[in-house]
Amino acid sequence: MASIFNGLHIGYSGLKTSQIAIDTTGHNIANAENPDYTRQRVVISPNPPLNTVPGDLGLGAKISEIVRIHDEFVYKRLKGASNDNEYNRFRMDTMDEISSYFPEIDKNGIYNAMQDYFDAWNDFSKNTDDSALKINLAQSARTFTATIRDTYDQIRGVQSSLDEQLRTSVDEINRLGRQIAELNVRINTDESAGNHANDLRDQRDKLELALSKLVDIAVSKGNLRPDMTVDPNLVESGSAYHLSIGGSSFVDGTTFHPILFENPEGERYGRIYYQRQDHVKFDITDFIRGGQVGAMLSLRDGDIDKTLESLDSFANTLVIQTNNLYAAHATDNMRGDIPLDGSQVISRSDLPIDTGGSFYVKVYDIDGNVVAKRKLTLADDATFRDVADAIEANAAADVSHVVVNDGNGFDDNGDNVDGNDVNDYLKATVGDTANPSPFAISLTQEARDRGYTFAIEEADPQNPSLFAGAVGLQRFFDRPADGSPDVARRITLNRSLDDNPTRIGGNAAPIAGDNGVANAMLQLQYEKVDFYAPANSKSVHSTDTLSGFFRMSVTAVADTTAAAHASYDTSEALLTAVVNEFDSISKVDIDEELTNLMKYQTGYSASAKVITTIDQMIQTLLGMKQ
Template identity: 25%
Template sequence: MSNRELLSIATSALRVTQKALDTTGHNIANVNTEGYHRQRVDTATRTPLFTGAGFFGTGVHITDVQRAYDEFLDNRVREATTRFSETDRFYRLSAQVDNITADPDVGLASAMANFFNAVHDVATDPTSIPARQTLLSEAGTLTDRFHLLDSRLRELDAQTQHELQAQIDEINTTATKIAELNHKIVHEIGKGQGHLPNDLLDQRDLLVTRLAEKIDVTPVPQDDGSVSLFIGKGHELVGGAHANRLGLKANDLDPNQQEITFDSDSTSLTVTKDLTGGEVGGLLRFREQVLIPTQNKLGRLAAGIALEFNQLHQSGYDLDGNTGQDFFVAPPIAVMQNGTGTVTATYTGPSADLQASDYLLEYDGSSYTLTRLSDRFQQTLTTFPATVDGIQIDVTSAPTGASRFLIRPTAEAAGKIEPNLDDPRRIAAAGSAGAEGDNQIALSLAALESDKKLLGGKATFQDAYGQMVTEVGSLTRAAEISRGAHETVKRQTLEAHEQLAGVNLDEEAANLVKYQQTYQAAAQVVTIASQTFDALINAVRR
């Protein structure tokens, strides 16, 4: 082997070792960089040189610079991240509802107990003006408590929609950045003749994981090095260098409710029910499984109390012998529409039939279909007025074409119930006009405390409220347990990922020593080759 070949071997070792040192330094520099995957230099022997004595090695060269990457582990991290984010957001919001409804200073239990105690006092002494005044005062306190709970739930609803907008804005921003990285990565792979730009891939993987915190996303690698991202039921959020967008729009029946849209260049689709996972999935689950049902159950209780009290109170007589009026202002039933025609709805009772649900009445041009939204139960209505679940629905002006009507018997009742009386003498405690000390109706009103007037005649007012609190508490507790489980899975997957891809400073320090010694040895080979060459030259000169 000639000195030139020896020098070539030595210089190849110097070049490769220098790049290995550069890569080690790069690893150390990025030890705290989020999403960074440890890199290594892959080497191979150069093509050997054949001589009469056999094949002699010609040195070393770099084949690639690879990152410590495992697609399976990265997918597990992404999936664990999206599941934890969903359950965490769902739990935190549900806990707020649980705290509101179960709080004795805010909840209804004590207010209802005090109200019925006042009713019992009037039944005990029906002519007592102080007892009657106390009843009116407790009625005002009870309705105020309904209003307070309703306002707190509506504040949570507003918070949820505000967060939904913030999450969607962040999803759109992240999707745009991923599309831009796709463009850069495809360009760099082409320029690098198939070699991968590891740092750009790390940046893109980190953004995909951050996107998974917001929504369940499925990445599909493409042959050119880009990645396509799909959400929901196959909606392509990112394809190559192009990103579609999510948006929010008001529900076409209830403008207070926001729907998520998937906006591409040519279409805009409502995809609210298609989306799961991440913080967006947690927000949507909370709205559908906790917030809306709680609002409806609270409203059912308010409407039930108003209906039962009004019905009995109207059958009695006040201190002046007048027929009883409504004790409460019964909440009106809201009807919202998209189309033509006019639909009205009123309470008919019994309150035991009331369901904690909204209803969707659809007219297709020839027939009416009513859907109870809480359980999707459908029925065809052929005549009007029609009585369904304790409410009467009437079409007072027929639609001229396809139309939809959202009927909300209970959702807004808690915020609209009001006391109707301000004069204690107007309380109708007597069963007959002019009967001194008659407490017949007052006794019946007091008995409502223990009568099972709700939930199909199986629950008292306190039972119905207690069941609502228990259901919210159970959902919250289940969410807390699920959150803990998903947090454990996420931590374990991150630890496994860190073991594979993370930078170990002890290992990198050992590599530095190894590469330093290799570099020094290769440099010594260069020195020896130079000295040998000089010795040959001197020998020739002699």
């Protein structure tokens, strides 16, 4: 039944509606500069009418709901664009740092140190007896190897830093995931009565966006709820929630499953694991993509690893090729630098020895004359012990799997005279399975007393066996004695030569004026050689000159850096477009809010006028009674 007091109720509903609308507008204005806030809007609907004759009588208005203007589809694109942009930005910044360690255009760095090194060999080749030139060569070699080591250490430092950043990032991912699970509890509680937990959802979206910048995530939020009656851009998520990383459940509703970062036994760097509730762990490292963590993994295990491998390959080949040539310098003793098992088949070892190659073992007298020369050709099944036996043997019965003097017997000089062959002057030893030890060759005491020396020289320099260089018999450069693949990190001038550079020899035969070794070293910079990865020296990385291989490696770094810049520019442009679209839908427009504020203020005043009018009507009725 219609009553005058209905008017009071209608006016009051108008006041209440306008007050809530003004509060919501003020909330929007207060958060206008909050980048994580989504603007909210009140939905005003009429109260159920009073059915009367001649028609329904309205009973005012109410706020049916307060919604945030959020498009889940656009927000998903924002997360994806942010993920790609962070991935590309991190890669670009890191590759810029890596590139700075190859300052070749500034007349610094490995390439220029290498040119100075070979220039020193060129000077030395003109007078191999000049001590000043030996000292200059030693200094150039020190600078060259120090530059290689420093560059390697700097890049390895970046790689190690990325590993530490990964550990920190995993902790941050877990922190964000735990907070999302806690927010889901509050959201479910607040929305259980049918309300919208707008601010809590904004907080969850903020955490999701931060998480997407760290790692690629997949989020399912149940059935989406569009509402064209409120706003054409309103597409809100449902009440269900599931977030996964690398295909593994990370947040399932209110349940949080942490990921772990651990170093497997024997591994230098850590891996990312997913741990189930029964504590069973799965390695998900290879399934993680995008974001800063994806970039760190792609750099640590990909681009940086390849750069370090190239440096190691460069240093390893430099050491082996140089030492192989330096073995032609006559000496009274040679001892390798890698422990060997004499029974090891050479072709099955990790050393880059060509078992089809041949080399000479030469013995010189005190005047520099060759008194014995033996050619050894290695068969595919030759062992290190077989090589030692071939040096010491005086009959075919004592040798297996090594062809001596092209099969023409053990009379090295072809004079049918006993006592003047290689085996009469040299002794060769190598370790065994129980006690591995380096390959070693030494003069007999009688030959040493006569002032004899010996050397190892390739039979075909264009197709070298690399035996002497691979086992490190006569060293100009030292490398890790434990056979470690980190050659670039530990390459140095041979210690004895570093201590006393005057011991450096540029001669092959022990005679004044001979510059055979120095000339061979000088020629090395122009020769195409095989480059091997130290961890697998049977696998040819590339065939090129030393300078050509290094330039190729630097170019690869430059190309990767340029590609990172191009990818970042593209992703930045895409992100800007998506951010603009998202902001146009969800961000606060001050002009619009001020307009709404005036509108709701006018509505509030009008509702107050309704109440004032009803009050006057009541006063009139009361006055009639009096």
